[in-house]
Amino acid sequence: MPTKQKLIDIAILRTFAIVCVVFFHVYGMMYANHFPVSKDIYASMYFRVVQCGLINIAMPLFLFISGYLFVYLLQKGKYSTFGNLLKNKVQRVLLPYFIFGYIMLITTGRGFNPLPLVWGGFWHLWFLPVLFWCFVISWLVRLYLFKLKLYQSLILLTVLFAVSLLPRLPFKLLCINSLPIWLCWFYLGMFIFQYRKIIERFFVQFKLVYICFAIYLFIQITYPTEYMDLHWYSLLSQCMGVLTVWYIIHNIHWKNLTITKYLENFSNYSYGVYIFHNWIALYLVSQTMQHIFPLASWAISHTILFPLGFFIATLMISLGLSWVMLKTKFGKLLIG
Numbered sequence: 319m320p321t322k323q324k325l326i327d328i329a330i331l332r333t334f335a336i337v338c339v340v341f342f343h344v345y346g347m348m349y350a351n352h353f354p355v356s357k358d359i360y361a362s363m364y365f366r367v368v369q370c371g372l373i374n375i376a377m378p379l380f381l382f383i384s385g386y387l388f389v390y391l392l393q394k395g396k397y398s399t400f401g402n403l404l405k406n407k408v409q410r411v412l413l414p415y416f417i418f419g420y421i422m423l424i425t426t427g428r429g430f431n432p433l434p435l436v437w438g439g440f441w442h443l444w445f446l447p448v449l450f451w452c453f454v455i456s457w458l459v460r461l462y463l464f465k466l467k468l469y470q471s472l473i474l475l476t477v478l479f480a481v482s483l484l485p486r487l488p489f490k491l492l493c494i495n496s497l498p499i500w501l502c503w504f505y506l507g508m509f510i511f512q513y514r515k516i517i518e519r520f521f522v523q524f525k526l527v528y529i530c531f532a533i534y535l536f537i538q539i540t541y542p543t544e545y546m547d548l549h550w551y552s553l554l555s556q557c558m559g560v561l562t563v564w565y566i567i568h569n570i571h572w573k574n575l576t577i578t579k580y581l582e583n584f585s586n587y588s589y590g591v592y593i594f595h596n597w598i599a600l601y602l603v604s605q606t607m608q609h610i611f612p613l614a615s616w617a618i619s620h621t622i623l624f625p626l627g628f629f630i631a632t633l634m635i636s637l638g639l640s641w642v643m644l645k646t647k648f649g650k651l652l653i654g
Contacts, residue, residue, distance in 0.1 A: 325390070326578065327568045329585035332383055334563065336588040338376035340595045340636070342368055342545075343442065344629040348617065352603040356618040363621060370542040374552070375559040377445070377545075378503040382560055384449055385507025388456060403457050407450050412492075414593060414652045415446035422597050439493035442596045447492040452504040455497070463508070468516065471509055478502035479557070483548055499548070506557070510564065518568075527565045534558035590640025590653040591633070598639070599632045 345368045349361035397403040419435045422443070434440045439447055456463070466474065479502045487495045510517060521527055534555050537543075543552035572578040607613060616624045643649030 325387075326572045326582065327570070328383055328386060329582045330570075330572060330578070331379060331564065331567050332588050333581045333585045334567065335376045335379040335383070336585075336591050337633070338372040339380075339442075339592065340599075340633050341629055342373040342376065343596050344599050344632050345625055347599060347603055348625050348628075353614050353617040355614060356621070359618070359621055360625070364625070366542055369544045371538065373545045374543070374556050375563060378500075378506075378556050378560050379563065380445065381449070381452065381500050381503035382507035382510070382564070384452065385456070385504035385509075386511045387507075388453065388504075389508045389511040392460065397457060400457060403453060407453050409651065411446050411450045411453075414589075415443055415450075417652065418593050419443045426597070426600065436492065438490040439496065443593065444493050444496065445592075447494070448496050448500050449504075450492070451494055451497045452501055455501065456504060456508065463505075464512070468513060471513070475502065475505060475509055478505055479553055482553065483550065503560070506560070518565075521565055527562055530558040530562045530565075534562060584637070587637055587640040587644070590643055590649075591636040593653065594639050595632055595636040598635045599628070602628060602631060602635075 345360070345364050349357040349365060351357065353360075391397060397406070416432075416435055419440045420432055423432070423434065423440060424430060428434065438444070463471070463474075478498075482499045482502050484498060486499070489495055537551055537555035537558075541549075541551050541555075543549060543555070572581075601607065603613060613624075640653065643652070644654055
């Protein structure tokens with residue numbers, strides 16, 4: 319079983335994923351309708367990287383990390399009963415979803431009706447109820463999963479990826495219709511943790527990291543696929559990208575690097591950053607802000623510096639808000 323030190327790589331992986339997600343949402347706003355005059359310029363500059371690149375690795379990584387840590391914590395004796403798991407995930411996943419989701423629902427002019435939170439997933443927070451279902455389903459079948467042999471686990475993983483290509487079901491209670499799309503990534507994390515020693519040997523013996531990266535790069539160049547436009551080749555590309563990033567970060571000696579403690583500290587606030595960043599970004603480009611500052615002019619005059627500054631501001635404000643929240647008992651309860 320890995321020690322706490324060995325999980326530094328997972329903290330770094332989480333930091334990488336949250337930075338990519340903030341990048342995705344911030345840069346995506348640059349070719350939405352916030353700045354009509356410059357949106358075509360930004361789409362031509364950033365669309366392929368933002369919509370077809372990093373986000374297709376970052377969101378699967380969040381599920382991958384959760385599945386990886388789920389098995390780690392199960393082996394440490396956590397979630398010994400279904401009641402323990404349910405209590406933990408309602409408090410840590412569903413409660414923040416409903417509280418922050420409702421606040422964002424009201425403050426973004428979408429009214430007071432909570433139905434969008436219950437039926438479907440609201441905004442970027444859809445990820446939280448999907449994660450809840452991943453935990454619940456995986457706990458219920460955990461004993462069966464841990465009895466599988468390696469080849470059986472590989473078959474199951476392949477089936478889950480194939481299922482993710484099927485059309486969504488119409489039943490949208492707490493975004494459960496999205497579960498088939500994302501459960502494969504959660505189980506991939508469980509699979510990697512369970513067979514990590516064997517997988518690492520294969521990576522070393524056959525230089526798999528180069529093969530994975532080459533496949534990812536080839537598909538990205540020849541068949542770039544927009545986020546959530548699922549095809550077998552886009553799933554293959556995502557899988558190769560996730561495995562490449564995981565293996566590289568896993569094999570860096572983070573304990574020897576000065577930057578590690580800062581990345582780990584940032585990782586501790588990543589949950590709050592995920593919850594707040596899209597909300598913050600929307601206010602930073604609101605009509606009010608555009609009346610105070612010449613944002614539209616800056617956007618068209620500084621196509622590199624402006625979105626970069628927008629990204630950094632969103633990231634830092636979200637980080638600061640998370641830091642403040644975690645200084646309170648209420649904040650610790652929700653995002654601690």
